[in-house]
Amino acid sequence: MPLLGHAGIEPVEPPQVSRRLLLATGVAQVRLVIVRAADAPTYVEYGGADVGVTGKDVLMEYGGQGLYEPLDLGIARCRLVIAGRPGANVTARRVRVATKYVNITRRYFAEQGRQVELIKLYGSMELAPLVGLADLIVDLVDTGRTLQANGLAPLEHIADISSRLVVNRAAMKTKHRLIKPFLARMQAAVAAMHRSAANSGTTGKS
Numbered sequence: 001m002p003l004l005g006h007a008g009i010e011p012v013e014p015p016q017v018s019r020r021l022l023l024a025t026g027v028a029q030v031r032l033v034i035v036r037a038a039d040a041p042t043y044v045e046y047g048g049a050d051v052g053v054t055g056k057d058v059l060m061e062y063g064g065q066g067l068y069e070p071l072d073l074g075i076a077r078c079r080l081v082i083a084g085r086p087g088a089n090v091t092a093r094r095v096r097v098a099t100k101y102v103n104i105t106r107r108y109f110a111e112q113g114r115q116v117e118l119i120k121l122y123g124s125m126e127l128a129p130l131v132g133l134a135d136l137i138v139d140l141v142d143t144g145r146t147l148q149a150n151g152l153a154p155l156e157h158i159a160d161i162s163s164r165l166v167v168n169r170a171a172m173k174t175k176h177r178l179i180k181p182f183l184a185r186m187q188a189a190v191a192a193m194h195r196s197a198a199n200s201g202t203t204g205k206s
């Protein structure tokens with residue numbers, strides 16, 4: 001929201017309070033669509049929204065070639081890792097891995113020629129190794145506090161994650177005159193955020 005504000009886009013009612021999912025803004029041609037992070041690529045690919053914001057983890061899991069990804073917003077930074085009990089045997093012949101990122105996980109292990117059994121979960125992955133549901137998990141880590149609180153540790157790094165701006169391919173062409181200056185303003189807002197984070201000694205995490 002602060003980055004959008006920087007780019008001159010403010011919703012007329014605060015989304016944290018409103019129950020509306022389609023919000024008017026101060027700019028006549030721009031409305032805000034409120035969806036779950038995991039649904040953002042679908043809305044943008046199929047034209048339910050021209051532009052979207054979502055995590056790189058979501059985009060990697062979604063896959064496909066349907067979206068432009070012109071800007072790293074540099075917020076919501078974290079890492080996608082394999083985690084398990086410290087010292088867990090990650091090269092055992094057949095390990096069970098619990099995650100909501102089944103596509104990423106399948107790809108990652110297949111590229112390394114490692115055989116795994118995937119268990120799809122929708123959240124609280126850290127619980128799975130504690131109750132013997134899985135040997136390993138694939139999940140996001142920021143401070144590491146959630147892993148630590150559950151007696152787990154990061155074992156392998158898969159990817160650095162942050163929020164990205166995505167754009168519908170057709171809209172990029174047909175609404176170029178609206179989208180191009182918007183992208184430029186968002187880019188300037190991200191640069192300004194990084195400058196002020198550097199000056200105040202913070203990292204730009206959300």
Ligand SMILES: Nc1ncnc2c1ncn2[C@@H]1O[C@H](COP(=O)(O)OP(=O)(O)OP(=O)(O)O)[C@@H](O)[C@H]1O
Pocket residue numbers: 036037038054055056057058076077078123140141142143161162163
């Ligand atoms: N600890 C974290 N630090 C930084 N960014 C994070 C962290 N956890 C999640 N994110 C980012 O926020 C996005 C949404 O988070 P998460 O996957 O936890 O959604 P959720 O809680 O399942 O949301 P919903 O229930 O609305 O679907 C992630 O895709 C990721 O990019």
Ligand SMILES: O=P(O)(O)OC[C@H]1O[C@H](OP(=O)(O)OP(=O)(O)O)[C@H](O)[C@@H]1O
Pocket residue numbers: 123124139140141142143144145146147
């Ligand atoms: O390393 P930490 O700083 O502890 O952050 C990691 C936690 O953050 C994310 O969960 P989130 O808080 O988004 O909750 P949810 O996925 O269960 O909704 C992720 O799934 C981890 O559980």
